[in-house]
Amino acid sequence: MASFREFRGNDGFGGEAWKALCRVRESAPLIQCITNFVSMDIMANTLLAAGASPAMVHAVEEIAEFTALSNALCVNVGTLSAEWVFAMKVAAYRANELNKPWVLDPVGVGDTKFRTESCLELIALRPAVIRGNASDIVAAIRASSALPPKGVDGTIPAIDALEAAKELARVSQSIVAVTGVVDLVTDGKRVLGVSNGVALMQQITATGCAVTALIAAFVAVHPAHSLEAAAFALALFGLAGEIGMEKSNGPGSLRVHLLDALHSLDEVFFQPD
Amino acid sequence: MASFREFRGNDGFGGEAWKALCRVRESAPLIQCITNFVSMDIMANTLLAAGASPAMVHAVEEIAEFTALSNALCVNVGTLSAEWVFAMKVAAYRANELNKPWVLDPVGVGDTKFRTESCLELIALRPAVIRGNASDIVAAIRASSALPPKGVDGTIPAIDALEAAKELARVSQSIVAVTGVVDLVTDGKRVLGVSNGVALMQQITATGCAVTALIAAFVAVHPAHSLEAAAFALALFGLAGEIGMEKSNGPGSLRVHLLDALHSLDEVFFQPD
Amino acid sequence: MASFREFRGNDGFGGEAWKALCRVRESAPLIQCITNFVSMDIMANTLLAAGASPAMVHAVEEIAEFTALSNALCVNVGTLSAEWVFAMKVAAYRANELNKPWVLDPVGVGDTKFRTESCLELIALRPAVIRGNASDIVAAIRASSALPPKGVDGTIPAIDALEAAKELARVSQSIVAVTGVVDLVTDGKRVLGVSNGVALMQQITATGCAVTALIAAFVAVHPAHSLEAAAFALALFGLAGEIGMEKSNGPGSLRVHLLDALHSLDEVFFQPD
Numbered sequence: 118m119a120s121f122r123e124f125r126g127n128d129g130f131g132g133e134a135w136k137a138l139c140r141v142r143e144s145a146p147l148i149q150c151i152t153n154f155v156s157m158d159i160m161a162n163t164l165l166a167a168g169a170s171p172a173m174v175h176a177v178e179e180i181a182e183f184t185a186l187s188n189a190l191c192v193n194v195g196t197l198s199a200e201w202v203f204a205m206k207v208a209a210y211r212a213n214e215l216n217k218p219w220v221l222d223p224v225g226v227g228d229t230k231f232r233t234e235s236c237l238e239l240i241a242l243r244p245a246v247i248r249g250n251a252s253d254i255v256a257a258i259r260a261s262s263a264l265p266p267k268g269v270d271g272t273i274p275a276i277d278a279l280e281a282a283k284e285l286a287r288v289s290q291s292i293v294a295v296t297g298v299v300d301l302v303t304d305g306k307r308v309l310g311v312s313n314g315v316a317l318m319q320q321i322t323a324t325g326c327a328v329t330a331l332i333a334a335f336v337a338v339h340p341a342h343s344l345e346a347a348a349f350a351l352a353l354f355g356l357a358g359e360i361g362m363e364k365s366n367g368p369g370s371l372r373v374h375l376l377d378a379l380h381s382l383d384e385v386f387f388q389p390d
Numbered sequence: 391m392a393s394f395r396e397f398r399g400n401d402g403f404g405g406e407a408w409k410a411l412c413r414v415r416e417s418a419p420l421i422q423c424i425t426n427f428v429s430m431d432i433m434a435n436t437l438l439a440a441g442a443s444p445a446m447v448h449a450v451e452e453i454a455e456f457t458a459l460s461n462a463l464c465v466n467v468g469t470l471s472a473e474w475v476f477a478m479k480v481a482a483y484r485a486n487e488l489n490k491p492w493v494l495d496p497v498g499v500g501d502t503k504f505r506t507e508s509c510l511e512l513i514a515l516r517p518a519v520i521r522g523n524a525s526d527i528v529a530a531i532r533a534s535s536a537l538p539p540k541g542v543d544g545t546i547p548a549i550d551a552l553e554a555a556k557e558l559a560r561v562s563q564s565i566v567a568v569t570g571v572v573d574l575v576t577d578g579k580r581v582l583g584v585s586n587g588v589a590l591m592q593q594i595t596a597t598g599c600a601v602t603a604l605i606a607a608f609v610a611v612h613p614a615h616s617l618e619a620a621a622f623a624l625a626l627f628g629l630a631g632e633i634g635m636e637k638s639n640g641p642g643s644l645r646v647h648l649l650d651a652l653h654s655l656d657e658v659f660f661q662p663d
Numbered sequence: 664m665a666s667f668r669e670f671r672g673n674d675g676f677g678g679e680a681w682k683a684l685c686r687v688r689e690s691a692p693l694i695q696c697i698t699n700f701v702s703m704d705i706m707a708n709t710l711l712a713a714g715a716s717p718a719m720v721h722a723v724e725e726i727a728e729f730t731a732l733s734n735a736l737c738v739n740v741g742t743l744s745a746e747w748v749f750a751m752k753v754a755a756y757r758a759n760e761l762n763k764p765w766v767l768d769p770v771g772v773g774d775t776k777f778r779t780e781s782c783l784e785l786i787a788l789r790p791a792v793i794r795g796n797a798s799d800i801v802a803a804i805r806a807s808s809a810l811p812p813k814g815v816d817g818t819i820p821a822i823d824a825l826e827a828a829k830e831l832a833r834v835s836q837s838i839v840a841v842t843g844v845v846d847l848v849t850d851g852k853r854v855l856g857v858s859n860g861v862a863l864m865q866q867i868t869a870t871g872c873a874v875t876a877l878i879a880a881f882v883a884v885h886p887a888h889s890l891e892a893a894a895f896a897l898a899l900f901g902l903a904g905e906i907g908m909e910k911s912n913g914p915g916s917l918r919v920h921l922l923d924a925l926h927s928l929d930e931v932f933f934q935p936d
Contacts, residue, residue, distance in 0.1 A: 155703040155719050157428040161595035166641055171595065172498070173428050176471045179502035186501060198722045225718070228732060229725035320926065322707035322717065367923025368712055369907075377640025380593065430701040434868035439914055444868065445771070446701050449744045452775035459774060650913025653866065 130309075131387040134349040137335055138382060142168030146188035146337035150330055151175045151205050153195025153224065156323035159372070160191075163327040163354070166379040169334035175204045184211040189337035190219035191330040192244070194226075194235055195323075202235045209242040218245035218336045218343065221291075222329040227256025237261060240289050245336050245343045247285065248294040248329040251278035258285040279308065292343045294332065296325060300351045302344055309348040313355025318375070320368040328354045354379065356386060403582075404660040407622040410608055411655060415441035419461035419610035423603055424448045424478050426468025426497065429596035432645070433464075436600040436627070439652040442607035448477045457484040462610035463492035464603040465517070467499075467508055468596075475508045482515040491518035491609045491616065494564075495602040500529025510534060513562050518609050518616045520558065521567040521602040524551035531558040552581065565616045567605065569598060573624045575617055582621040586628025591648070593641040601627045627652065629659060676855075680895040681933040683881055688714030692734035692883035696876055697721045697751050699741025699770065702869035705918070706737075709873040712925040713899070715880035721750045730757040735883035736765035737876040738790070740772075740781055741869075748781045755788040764791035764882045764889065767837075768875040773802025783807060786835050791882050791889045793831065794840040794875040797824035804831040825854065838889045840878065842871060846897040848890055855894040859901025864921070866914040874900045900925065902932060 147170045152160055157173055164171040174183045184190060190212045192205045212219040221244040226236040237260055240247065249257065258281045278295045286293040286305035294302045300311040318324045331354055335346035354375075360382075361374030420443045425433055430446055437444040447456045457463060463485045465478045485492040494517040499509040510533055513520065522530065531554045551568045559566040559578035567575045573584040591597045604627055608619035627648075633655075634647030693716045698706055703719055710717040720729045730736060736758045738751045758765040767790040772782040783806055786793065795803065804827045824841045832839040832851035840848045846857040864870045877900055881892035900921075906928075907920030 153719065154427055154700055155707050155717075158431050158595065158704050161428050162641065162645075165593045165595055171428075173426065173469050174498075175469060176504060178472060178504035182502040182504075196719050196721060199724060225720075229728040231722060231724035231728075320711045322704065322711055365923075366920075367926040368708065369919040369922030369926075372708075373642040373646055373919055374639075376642030377638075380640040380642075427700055431704050431868065434701050435914065435918075438866045438868055444701075446699065446742050447771075448742060449777060451745060451777035455775040455777075646915040646919055647912075649915030650911075653913040653915075 130348070130352070133345065134352055135384055135387040137339060137346065137349045138167070138353055140338045141334050144338055145170050146334050147172060147186060148189050148191055148330060148333050148337065149174050149184055149187035149208065150191045150193070151201065151208055152191060152193035152326060152330070155195060156193060156326035159321075159323045160327045160330045162376055163379065164330055164334060166376045167331055167334060167353070171330070175201060177204050177207050180204060180208045181211055184208050184217065185215055187217065189217060189333040191222070191333040192219060192239060193222040193224060193326050193329060194232065194239070195222070195224040195326065197232065197235055205239060206242065209239060209244070213242060218333070218340050220244055220246040220248060220329055220333045220336060222248050222326055223253055223257055224249070224326070226253050227260060233260045240291070243289070244291050246292045246294060246332050246347050247289065248296065248325070248332055248347070250325060251295055251297055254278050254285060254293060254295045255281045258288065261285065261288050279303070283308070292347055294347045294351060296328070296351065300355070302348045302351065304344050307344060309344060311348055311352045311355060313352050314358050315362045317362065317365070317368055317371050318358045321372045353382060357382060360386070403621070403625070406618065407625055408657055408660040410612060410619065410622045411440070411626055413611045414607050417611055418443050419607050420445060420459060421462050421464055421603060421606050421610065422447050422457055422460040422481065423464045423466070424474065424481055425464060425466035425599060425603070428468060429466060429599035432594075432596045433600045433603045435649055436652065437603055437607060439649045440604055440607060440626070444603070448474060450477050450480050453477060453481045454484055457481050457490065458488055460490065462490060462606040464495070464606040465492060465512060466495040466497060466599050466602060467505065467512070468495070468497040468599065470505065470508055478512060479515065482512060482517070486515060491606070491613050493517055493519040493521060493602055493606045493609060495521050495599055496526055496530055497522070497599070499526050500533060506533045513564070516562070517564050519565040519567060519605050519620045520562065521569065521598070521605055521620070523598060524568055524570055527551050527558060527566060527568045528554045531561065534558065534561050552576070556581070565620055567620045567624060569601070569624065573628070575621045575624065577617050580617060582617060584621055584625045584628060586625045586632060588631050588635045590635065590638070590641055590644050591631045594645045626655060630655060633659070676894070676898070677933040679891065680898055681930055683885060683892065683895045684713070684899055684928060686884045687880050690884055691716050692880050693718060693732060694735050694737055694876060694879050694883065695720050695730055695733035695754065696737045696739070697747065697754055698737060698739035698872060698876070701741060702739060702872035705867075705869045706873045706876045708922055709900070709925065710876055710880060712922045713877055713880060717876070721747060723750050723753050726750060726754045727757055730754050730763065731761055733763065735763060735879040737768070737879040738765060738785060739768040739770060739872050739875060740778065740785070741768070741770040741872065743778065743781055751785060752788065755785060755790070759788060764879070764886050766790055766792040766794060766875055766879045766882060768794055768872055769799055769803055770795070770872070772799050773806060779806045786837070789835070790837050792838045792840060792878050792893050793835060794842065794871070794878055794893070796871060797841055797843055800824050800831060800839060800841045801827045804834065807831065807834050825849070829854070838893055840893045840897060842874070842897065846901070848894045848897065850890050853890060855890060857894055857898045857901060859898045859905060861904050861908045863908065863911070863914055863917050864904045867918045899928060903928060906932070
């Protein structure tokens with residue numbers, strides 16, 4: 118049976134992750150998402166399965182009021198346009214003003230000038246957490262540091278991006294989560310590692326986007342401990358993937374069973390091996 | 391085995407609902423949807439599973455012609471923006487002009503000034519049916535009556551929103567459906583109740599949006615009986631959820647099996663218990 | 664057990680289709696999609712299940728750079744607006760400039776003046792492949808030829824649209840794929856037929872859109888053989904539907920198992936019956 122995996126001496130992490138999930142379920146934080154069109158369905162369903170409450174709201178006419186109602190904000194630039202990036206910045210600014218945490222998923226930063234600049238402007242608004250795969254995190258720090266973006270590809274293992282993540286965390290003063298076979302979360306000094314999950318999750322579109330929204334939900338209930346909150350979300354989503362995998366024959370069924378497993382996570386999974 | 395549940399003396403309702411579903415399957419009404427991005431997939435799949443034909447069309451350049459081709463219109467303000475609200479109003483106006491029924495899902499009315507005003511402007515265009523959860527319906531009537539919106543939360547049971555629904559029906563001259571554990575449909579005087587469905591359906595994003603589109607399909611084939619048509623759609627969607635629940639382990643699998651069940655609904659389910 | 668079906672003497676087609684799939688899996692072509700909101704999720708998941716890499720990118724600010732990164736472009740007008748049609752044209756123009764193949768799905772061409780004109784402008788930009796159902800292809804050639812659009816309905820069998828497809832291929836200098844119970848692909852002279860697939864696939868929203876994106880992936884790895892590449896994609900998607908159907912009870916489960924089957928396609932399915 119799948120069970121929570123401790124990593125690099127995160128002792129007691131399983132029990133804390135379980136308590137954090139219980140807090141999400143009890144308080145059902147309202148997570149405002151300004152995200153890409155591909156991810157809308159799986160992101161909302163992931164938040165619901167974890168016990169949070171999703172709201173996809175992007176109209177600038179209502180952001181000032183709506184961000185005030187929400188408990189955290191999730192911004193994802195996947196299908197960005199000038200109009201949506203403006204809304205993202207307004208919402209991030211408003212979240213900061215109200216002292217609400219927000220998280221950023223800089224999808225494809227480095228791929229185009231427009232995307233890179235939009236991401237850098239968002240990073241300058243100090244997200245609590247930045248989550249990306251290794252190539253996104255490496256591209257973000259290269260762009261932040263005005264290093265040449267050449268040579269970046271999508272196959273960098275998370276572990277090799279650790280130095281980039283630490284540097285990005287120091288520059289941005291955000292927690293940085295770099296996800297892959299192993300997920301690493303850092304504040305620039307401390308590093309938490311998470312090794313839950315199965316490779317097939319990457320064959321389901323927008324699982325990365327969905328887990329970023331889940332990070333927002335966990336940060337909403339643990340605003341003073343964003344490093345741990347991000348690691349909990351990554352670990353629980355990965356664990357749900359492992360449990361779901363037991364019943365799955367491919368990416369279609371894994372998507373279904375992952376959501377079922379996330380909804381059904383029970384204390385028993387969080388006992389150390 | 392799940393079976394159609396009569397409620398509050400709707401005698402013979404099961405047989406009529408079955409006949410209505412047969413009419414949807416035979417005539418495959420074309421339902422134009424101007425809806426939120428989260429709901430697009432499940433709304434289209436729900437309409438297809440019921441035998442209707444979905445078309446998501448929102449460009450003002452083509453609404454005049456396209457609304458004329460369609461049999462009913464479904465408007466949902468979930469991820470509204472100024473541009474989309476304008477398209478919604480143009481389409482509602484055109485539907486009225488052509489004497490085609492349209493239904494409104496005022497998601498989150500009351501949450502922000504922009505959303506509330508947009509919904510009130512749409513309600514003024516006389517939808518055949520307004521469908522919302524209890525808090526939406528209470529917020530809609532408070533906004534319509536210029537009552538203070540304070541104190542509204544999402545946990546009001548449908549039954550407690552009945553007076554609000556009746557009042558909204560009288561003010562708007564629309565059928566009002568308020569959904570929850572029990573669904574109530576009213577024209578301001580008569581009330582039909584539906585108690586099909588399972589609680590887990592609320593953990594799947596956009597099931598409420600999807601059933602509003604299904605109401606549009608049933609109203610399309612029963613334009614003179616919107617009250618009954620709305621109740622049929624709610625009951626059949628709930629019944630599909632009950633049947634689907636028998637094979638499900640969580641919200642991921644329920645979404646799959648609900649669609650299968652809706653597609654496979656058979657006369658046998660409509661016999662009284 | 665489902666197996667690849669040869670059609671009209673396409674001898675050896677199964678083995679070639681298998682090799683083409685292997686090439687997609689090995690090279691993981693990056694497919695830029697500018698597509699309708701309904702199809703985003705299933706299109707991305709279809710591309711991933713086949714081994715390709717999807718990217719939904721529509722902002723004009725980044726098209727010049729992003730189209731240069733991609734291996735092929737998929738354009739689908741389903742939920743078109745003036746702004747998106749402009750982006751589609753910019754991307755198609757850029758793809759041509761860079762000698763990258765692009766495919767067009769002219770959803771609902773003929774339904775409205777705006778949609779028809781948008782499609783004709785896109786067709787004039789010379790897509791490698793145009794994919795539609797019979798009514799779309801008939802409507803496209805009528806519009807191209809300034810023939811009256813009357814009398815077109817959605818129930819025309821693909822086989823009856825063959826002459827329209829050949830004519831459209833000659834006029835547009837594109838490969839034209841007309842899909843239905845039987846899929847036909849033509850360059851105006853040669854015709855390949857594919858008879859894989861199950862009827863229930865049409866009850867899942869955006870399966871037609873998804874297979875158009877799959878055609879883009881196959882054309883990306885076989886740019887000099889678009890006719891065959893389109894037929895391979897149609898046959899493999901249909902075969903995945905047949906295999907998925909064996910475990911399915913309706914459109915909800917077929918969507919899941921189709922993706923699993925596409926991901927798991929194995930050489931054994933490609934032996935002649």
